[in-house]
Amino acid sequence: MIDNVSANPEAEPTGEAFLFTKVFEKQANLAMVLSPDLIIKAATDSYLRETLTLRENIIGKQVFRIFPDNPAQDGASPTANLQASIQQALANGKTHQMAVYRYDIPDPNKAGFFLERYWRTSNTPLLDQNGKLLCIIHETANVTEAEKARLQLLESQAREQAANAQAELQRMRLERLFDQAPAAMAILEGPDLVYKDINAAYQQLFPGRELVGLPLFRALPELRNSVVYDIIYKVYNTGETFEGKEILIPVARFENQEPEDIYWNFIYQAIYDKQQKINGILIFALDVTNFVDARHQLEKSAAALHVLNQDLEKRVIARTQELHQAQAETKQQWHQLEDLMMHAPSAICILTGPDLTFALINPVYQQIFPGRMLLGKPLLDALPELAYTAIPGQLQRVYQTGEKYIGQEILLSMARYESGPMEEIYWTFTCLAHRNREGVIDSIMVFAHEVTEQVKTRKAIEANAQQLQLITDALPVLIGYIDKERRYQFANRAYEAWFLVKSQDLIGRKLLDVIGEKAYRNAEGYINRVLAGERLDFEAVMPYREGFTKHIRTSYVPDVREGEVVGFYTLVSDVTEQVEARLRVEQSAQETREMAKELAQANQHLQLANQELSRANEQLTHTNIDLDNFIYAASHDLKAPISNIEMLLEELLLELPAESYQTGDTPQLITLIRDAIDRFKKTIFNLTEISKLPKGDNTEATLVQVAEVVAEVQLDLAALIEETGAQVQINIDHSLPLSFSPKNLRSIVYNLLSNAIKYRHPHRTPLVQVSFFAEEAYLVLTVQDNGLGLSPANQAKLFSMFRRFHDHVEGSGIGLYMVKRIVDNAGGKITVESKLEEGSTFCVYFRKNN
CATH class of the missing domain: 3.30.450.20 (PAS domain)
Structure with a gap:
């Protein structure tokens, strides 16, 4: 291929060169002079007229830039053919005569358009005395009209011969086509x-x-x-x-x-x-009943498409094929059948011979490949992209065995135009073998139907339907679609819990058979109204089966298409609990009204009693204030004397001789005195703490994580836990935050957990279980141990101030008293269950609204 180059027009020739140029330009034949690099040096006037060009526009320019290929022309490149001829002439130094070929020229009146032309061309190299190329004489003749006439004649003759040759064969084929x-x-x-x-x-x-x-x-x-x-x-x-x-x-x-x-x-x-x-x-x-019914079902609901497609796919075969009519008696009947085939709405073709040559193509088939010539070509020559598919093999099998082949939604990559882009096309087709009078297979009839859009649409619908199925299956309400025949066409998974059958097994079943006769009678009136086009929202009692009755809230939505109700959507919610609760409330209200009269009478007596209780409460309030004041005053007034006693003891020890401090019972007495002082100080401290306990509701309440408080107390008791080998098991619901005073909660946990370990049984390892859970109106903290336990008599005195039941463990007997008072002040309660020698369980009940 010679590269395109540009050249500037040369200066006008003068003298003898000018004379020869003018003589050349007036030649009657169509000719150009080309330089060795294919620059146009001269052209005859005849050439300019035939090519619709001007001399000033082409002289000095590369020939293929003036006459490029027509991009719309199929087949071999004319510039390549011309270039090959020039190269051959240059190679042997002789004139090369080109066969008639098509080379379109640019249309000077329409930019980008070309005019069809056919040429008979020769290329002659001119050499100097040393054999060096001087130029190339390009001579041509416009044979467009003659060539078009010749081609049309050849095509007409070919069509006539083919028609005559095929007429009798087609008559026999179509005669059998009627039966087959x-x-x-x-x-x-x-x-x-x-x-x-x-x-x-x-x-x-x-x-x-x-x-x-x-x-x-x-x-x-x-x-x-x-x-x-x-x-x-x-x-x-x-x-x-x-x-x-x-x-x-x-x-x-x-x-x-x-x-x-x-x-x-x-x-x-x-x-x-x-x-x-x-x-x-x-x-x-x-x-086409099955096809129409299937399409109608598809139009009903996107939610039911994935079910209906299974049935539709079984029926989508080549039912839209149009077949040619055949009459055996006369040629007129053949023409009628041929006309029917050519006007059939389905794509039909006939492939003949072992190479499966296209012998007949109806317009519908040709419209699928508008830019390709198929008739008269073998299958793989006409559609070479099929060589890498299973289709040629299937067709050969039909041709060799006579077995019918049906392909459903076959995906093929094909081009609709010659050298056009490849497209993914879905086909449904039927291939039938045809036998001649001797029973030998001589051709295959193909009934084809392009279903690309249907397949893509169905796949999109299936994807949407699958997504919709997933969404509806996740909802706790019953969602379904019932057609006008009162049969289920869709049901979500919620139906399975009510009717004990897979949702897909409900499809096609009648509503009466699914919900039962009693329930159907309750709903029949609503069903008639929705099928009449009315949208409904109602509540009803549905006795679906023995022992299974539901109160439901239902919405019926009619599916109206082209003014006709073809079915309806149903959404059913279970409101049994709400209805039963409402009935209980109504019954309770009636009972309350009946009791109101009694309460009104009792209220008069209660008012009198309340007045007495109010006076008693004032006395108790004064008594409690006096008691708190006494505890505070006692703890405050005792601090100074006990401190003086402790100081005097230390002074006394300093005054005693060292010998007397070490002899007799003196050391033991000193130790006992110091222990008594420490216990007294602890008692005073506990009294002080009691006086600090809040009265009434807890005003320091914040949201507290019980697990965190228990973990902190475990760290405080780590030495005791390690010393005793105690095992502490925690079972706390972390989703239950407690609204309580953090300081008071820590005091409760510390007292209960430390007591569980301190009062352990001497013959077994301490096991303490701490739990926290919800129970009705309370949040409950339990501490269970396997320690010494308490007798029933001692359990009644357990929460009294300074009450102790075991002397081998150090303590003041005030810890549980403080726990109970903290819990009581917060509106809660504390209980204990204990068995002697087995262990105890303390339960602290916190109100949820704290």
Whole structure:
């Protein structure tokens, strides 16, 4: 390939060169002079006229820049062909004559457009005396009109020869096509429309009825009052072909059977005799009931699509194939059948011979590949991208064995245009082998249907339906869709708990069978109203089965399409607990009203009693204040004397001789005195603490994590725990924060946990279990041990001030008294369960609203 280069136009020639240039330009033939680097040096006037160019616009410029390839032209590059011719002429130094070829020229009136041209061209190199290339003479002739005429003649001759050669073969093929076609076909003859011939597919539509030899409306009398009567006689009287799509025609498949609703795709076409008078009707029919029903089901609800698709996929076969009609008697019948095939709404082609050559393509098939020439080409030459798929092998298998092949939603990567981009196309097709008179397979008929959009739509719907199914399955309400036949078409997982059956097993079942007769009677009135188009919200009692009755709150939403209710959505919520609670409240209210009278009478007595209690309470309040004042005064007034005693003891020890301090009972007495002083000081300290305890409600309450407080107390008691080998087990619900005074809660935990370890049994390792949980109106803290335990008599005195039941453990007997007072002041309570020699359990109840 010679690179495109640009050159500046040279100066005008002068003298003898100018003379020769002008002589060259006036030559009658079409010629150019090209430099060795293909720069245009000169051109004849004839060449300029034929190429629609101006001399000043081309001289001095590279030839392929002036005449580039037409991007819209298929096939080999004309610039490449011309360049190859020039290269060959340069290689052998001789003129090279090119065969007639197409080389379009730019349209000077439309930028970017080209004019179709055919040329007969020669390229001659001119050399100097030393054999060096001087220039190239490019001579050409415009043979466009002659070439177009020749090509059209060749195409016409080829078509005529092919048509003559195929006519008889196609007649025999179509003759057998009538019997072998998978679609229903029939021929009615005469004004009475008598069944003259039907194929096997037509008979299968009515397996229980005699048809051949009978008039149409005697063989199928239920059609007399249908749309068929007027349509078919209009075709017979006018000759106008009628094509019906998805028309509902009730008809019985068996004799004496009730007609059933059947949707049909059909064509009624008049048949003419030799005098071109109508003498019959040709019927092409396809039962599309399953397809229509499936589509209607798809339109009902996106939520039910994933179920309906399973049924639809079983039925989506090549039912939309249009088949050609065949009549064995005359050539006129062949033309009628051929016309039917060419106007069929499905893509049809015939592949002949072992190489599967396209012998016939109807317009629908060609429209799928608008930019490709298929007719007359072997399959893999016409569609080479199929070489890497299983399709050629499947077709060869059909050709060799005669077995029918049906492909459903086959994904193929193909180009619709020659050298066009590859597209992913989904196909559903049927391949049928055709046999000649000797029974030998000579061709394959392919009925194809592009289902790309349907497949993509279905997959998108399936994805949406799956997502919607996941969402509805997660909801605690019953969500369903019921069609106008009162059958479930969708049910979410919530149905399984109520009706003890998988939700997918409800699909197709009648509402009455699912919910039971009693419940259905309760809901029937609402169902009739929603199917009449009314949206409803109601509550009802549903006795679904023995021992399983529900109070429900329900919404019915009609599904209206094109003005017709085709079903309804149902949302059911369980309100049994709310209803029963409301009934209990109503009953309680009645009882309360009855008691009100009694309470009114008792209230007078209570008011008198309250007055007495109020006076007693004032006396108790004064008594408690006096008691607190006494405790505070006692603890305060005793601090100084005990401090003086302690100081005097120390002074006395300093005055005693060292010998007397070490002899006799003196050391022991001193120790006893010091112990007594310490106990006295602790008692005073505890009295002080008691006086500090708050009265009434806890005003220091904040949110406290019980687990954190227990952990802090464990750290404080670490030495005691390690010394005794105690095992402390914690079981605390961390989701229950307690509103309480942190200081008081720590005091409670410390006293209970330390007591559980201190009062351990001498013969077993201490085991303490600390728990915290919710119980009705309380949050409960329990501390359980396996220690010494208490007798029933001692349990009653346990929370008294300065009460102790074991002397071998140091203590003041005031800790549990303080715990109880803290809990009582906070509005709670504390209990104990204990068995002697087995252990004790302390339970502290905190009110939840603290």
